[in-house]
Amino acid sequence: MESPRTDQQLQEQFRHKVGLAEMLKGGVIMDVTNAEQAKIAEEAGAVAVMALERIPSDIRKMGGIARMSNPGMISEIQKAVSIPVMAKARIGHFAEAQILEALGVDFIDESEVLTPADNQNHIYKHDFKVPFVCGCRNLGEALRRIGEGAAMMRTKGEAGSGDIVEAVTHMREVTEGIRRLQMMRKDEMMAEAKRLGAPYRVLVETAELGKLPVPNFAAGGIATPADAALMMQLGAESVFVGSGIFASEDPAPRAKAIVDAVTFFDDPAKLVEVSMTLGEAMKGRAVNEMDESEKMAGRGW
């Protein structure tokens, strides 16, 4: 697992990382805390699972320091399912990321759901062979993470809230930022890079493509098939569901319904069909009633 030495090797490695992100498109990535939940997720049709000791809504309740999950627990989940297994490292905690890479996880989420380990720096993700996903609230943040080597972006939303409002805000921020770039002349782009605090070359590439150069998924507050369909229609290429499934009263049918809703996100009749028999969604907490200190999205920059 040594670092690539030439630009060409680096590009090839990055293509493999983005390649896996491409394979997860149009799918649902579910948070699971044990092998049994992982099997429920796989059976429902999840494209990947995120292995963590507590779902975000429980991390909120418990308080204390949230760290990388126990490798033994992640390993149990790797044995239980055949789909990709992701795990979270704290922002800036590259040693946790090294451990997760050595464990053979398929994707690392450098996540604001865990307590940050570095108030200045995120992980330099090009150093790793394993791909990373990172959260963002706006275009500048997304481009900074891609500049560091993230192979997938997701909205931060507000994890564990069950409230979709922040994910919507962040997705709209990113797409609006890209639309603005596309209307710019070449000679205005350096000033925009300065304004956003974004790496110039990634910004120009984004302007040319009309989308982020890596897949852009939604996360943070998705609790229902309708939430998933909303995020897909706003431009998300897949969705992460954290607490939304296993904090609900009907995890297995809800997991399946959200998978179907992502495939048929633009077909209201189908959304009716998949939502019809579901029970109560997670209770959740409204983000606008939260104290600033309770919010996770402000972690990282």
Place this chain on the structure above:
Amino acid sequence: MKPVGLLTLQGDYEKHRQAFAALGHPTRNVRRPNELDDVSCLVIPGGESTTLSRLIDRTGLREPLREFAASHPVMGTCAGLIMMARELDGEAPADFGVAPLGLLDCTVRRNGYGRQIDSFTAEVAAGPLLGDDDPFSAVFIRAPRIVDVGPAAEVVADLDGEPVAVRSGSLLGLTFHPELTDDLRIQRAFLDLV
């Protein structure tokens, strides 16, 4: 000619769309059985085979896909090949619920090269598929392995002697992802089957 069908249940179908668009061929999404009527051929994209298999059943596409394949060209890449295979090898319990369509006479092992950190790019020899001897730079992502090829299928690309693509009539399955590179020779070869 009708458009190229893309099975858009889940996976990297946008990459396939871009590749056919670069060749000037329109594509059409297929998520429902009746949508197969409007396409000349079908691509089953890369993605997660556990997800694809379940969605094929939930959408009622299993039998319509088999009928379509009896008279139309179909290309599967990676998870698409897994879905086209006759059978899967070496997995328990119950292949994690992946039920292949049985279109190609070969046995496939999911994640046969390991986990994501084992993903790689390699030059493959694809003379029988492409009609030329220039190697094809192939991207393998958590790729399946073809562990057995039956008499009804023919190996059309290999990596150091190991099969990485098989064809049976106008049905084509690849363990790698031609849609992730700019070399469009494989898409051209597939369109020649249409």
